[in-house]
Amino acid sequence: MAIADVQEYCHLTEADVEAIGRELDAIRERVEASRGAADAAYIRRVIKTQRWLAAGARIGMIVSSPLEPRYRRPVLAASAISLGLAKILENMEIGHNVMHGQWDWMNDPEIHSSTWEWDTAQPAEQWKHSHNYIHHQFTNVLGFDNDIGYGILRMAREQRWTPVNLGQPVYNALLAMLFQWGVALHDLDLEAIRKLEKDPKVMRQQLLQIAKKGRNQFFKDYLLYPALSGKEWKSTLQANVAANFMRNVWAYMIIFCGHFPDGALHFTEDELEDETRAEWYLRQILGTANFEGSKLLHIMSGNLGYQIEHHLFPDLLSNRYGEIAPEIRALCDKYEIPYTTGPLHRQYGQVLRVIHKLTLPNRFTQDDKPPTGTDVTVRHGRQNHEQRQQRRTELGAWSRTKAALRG
Template sequence: MSDIRPTVPRPSGPRPERRAAASGVTEFTELAQRIRQSGLLRRRYGYYWTKLIALPAVLAAGLVAFALIGDTWWQLFIAAALAIVFTQIAMLGHDAAHRQIFVSGRWNDWISLILGDLLVGMSYGWWQHKHTRHHANPNKDGADPDIELPVIALTAEQRDAPRGRIGGWFRGHQGLFFFPILLLEGVSLHASGVRRVLVRERLRRRWVEIAFLTVRIVGYLVLVFLVLSPGIAAVFLVVQLGLFGFYMGMAFAPNHKGMPIVPREMTLDFLRRQVMMSRNIRGGRIIDVAMGGLNYQIEHHLFPSMPRPHLRKAAPIIAAYCRERGVPYTQVGLWTSYAIVVRYINRVGLGERDAFACPLVEQRRMLTLQS
């Protein structure tokens, strides 16, 4: 990318960046009015109450089946089923945390605590802190915690950080390991939550979270080792945690990985910041259920409190609006998205410093030159 020379004359009047930002605010306001008038922000209590009753009931049935089946290797099928149920419950907790279920923030908070801490074993407070920062600046270098991974490098600066000989070799082959590493994500999610509630940082309802996490994690381990012999219990936990983390990662990875990384110094209007850094996944109702509505990532980032079943209806409205305004709206198939993610991670790991085209920088520079 070529740099702007200092001899470029400074335009009179408001700076191009400020004019673009003001235009972006106006554009989003118009889009928000269209969405509001369509009724897609109204609550879907019947949909969510069905899920709030059905998913814990399915989990209870699975645990009863686990206790009745007893000490046998057939329990590995129960482990796989529980991994799916826990992920679906976590996705429902995600909806509650975004205020999609109830008007009352207090109700949404308590549902998130029950679903996340008590049923899944993930700290709601930890997740909320991390996820709020992600939504504010998706794919922005230095601001989005979701691109600051402990193992995988998503930027050239992360790749070039000192890692030792083994770390350097791993970076050069990281695309091969991305999806297998997701098998460890379940353990990481539990550990990060526990660490968060125990440190001396500000956290609302800390003792509620500690109590819920203790009941969930300790109680679950006691149940597993009471029903199963140590060897089968260990394999059961490996399968359940591995598949849980893998499923979570496979649902979240296509949303932003491989999309442009925003430089630290760049400021974007809300509409472009959310649309151009996000990727939708095409598919039918099965994909909607399997990904918990995360396949409509653009719509979710623009309207985080929009109930999940309305995202599908909002997508064509928002796509058409983006076409009118010349804002890139990315939508691909599921397997294509995974191929993009792996290809991008490989290119970063293999040493391509400009591993992606960054249309944002070029558009901003062209705007400055034309003014």
């Protein structure tokens, strides 16, 4: 059963909830006040490393062309791996976090959420709407958060089962391999399209944006760079395919591990009724999951191994999540709030189990999620407008057009 009231699920008083909110606000304020030169040096160092990896990979693919096969193959393999690592760094630790506004405080026009366009098929403008605005505001709320299954997978028992779900293992494998293209279509809202609720004018604008961005990505990776390798273009093409495959599968796994292991809960839309900022904090903790690993693993995952911390503070510096994680966990222990974490392999194993179990109707399977109880009540009219969670309004140009059309 999805949660309708996070306060009652956690057995907290209103005073407890507000106290938790104040403590989390204090953590945010402290981190914001301590941002400085060391943080700026960190992101610039990561960007420099990513660009050297990408440049070395591209050069390696070109210079390997005249080499004998016994030398060309290892150079190409190393170049493909280097390019894959560069794409992972750019998407996860750089692009994702820059577009969250984590580095806007630097006032560097080249490392700013308003100007960054990342190396993937989805236009940054659409990603900021579907991810920053929709997903982070309505995390794991059924019917609101399109990240629950990306429109093609059944990831919650409350979602209606149809015979189409029998193909989930296949859809999941395809989504992992082609993840950048799945993400590119994400802001279209496939469910709204299926229900004929999508504004045709808005959909056309979005599709044109996606087509332009996708065309540029395809040209760069599959035409331009292979052509620079001359007669060995096929080998360079294969290396580029391998690099994109490597990035796609990694990004898919990291994102799914943050939202669908056991302990990452779902919510009904009733939870949004008069939700305060403190209750929004609680929903982020209950709806996400961390994974454990080395510092390098966290950097390569965009520090999304600290998914709980990221959802609490999506626009705080990613390199600080590991610093505040012990405080967040201690706060959860203090108030007996679940703090879901575990090794990466275990979290992903649980994700796969969910995907495969939910190919079948509920009557054939058991629920692996922690019980939410059936006596959860919904409270209405408890808070006035000023006390409600302030939702971000960072809409892209197409969204403003949509609002204008409705107006």
